[in-house]
Amino acid sequence: MADGLTVGEVADKTGLTAYTLRWYEQVGLLDPIPRDHAGRRRYRLRDVERLDLLTKMRATGMPVREMVRYVALVRAGTHNRRERLELLEQHRTTVLRQISELQRDLAVIDRKITRYRGHLHAEQTD
Incomplete structure (x- = not known):
């Protein structure tokens, strides 16, 4: 995982589609995913860890808007x-x-x- 995981590798690991992974990034559930020299996304360990939590939230029925709210709170710092x-x-x-x-x-x-x-x-x- 030194260079990060590709969209396909993360999709296999999480069970999410490549489309969903890109959409999660677009709506702000993930921080912007770094890209390699060819412009391909390379997911970091922390991205995969967040995806693990997000998939559990979603699988248990949490609305995406609440997931976005949670991620925004995490990004805002420890005061909340x-x-x-x-x-x-x-x-x-x-x-x-x-x-x-x-x-x-x-x-x-x-x-x-x-x-x-x-x-x-x-x-x-x-």
């Missing part, structure tokens, strides 16, 4: 750590609520599966 913490805690609460709802929904599906298994078992023993 409380605001960053509050943003992440609010998102955590949202994620926990979603998990709870999914567990409830899964329980309904599991009950239905159990019922069908019971019907099939009864049919096979008849």
Whole structure:
């Protein structure tokens, strides 16, 4: 990683498309990505680390505007750590609520599966 990673390498590592990587840079989620002598982007370790967090935020439903807000707070310096913490805690609460709802929904599906298994078992023993 001495020279940095290419768009393709970062796409493979993160699961994001090259288009998404360029878009993340365009909307300000990433700092400007340095380029090599041929003008190709070369992602640094810190870019990949930020992408790891951003993909987790997005996968858990954080809106891009909130992700942009978080990155802006990070760029602004350490004086706003409380605001960053509050943003992440609010998102955590949202994620926990979603998990709870999914567990409830899964329980309904599991009950239905159990019922069908019971019907099939009864049919096979008849």
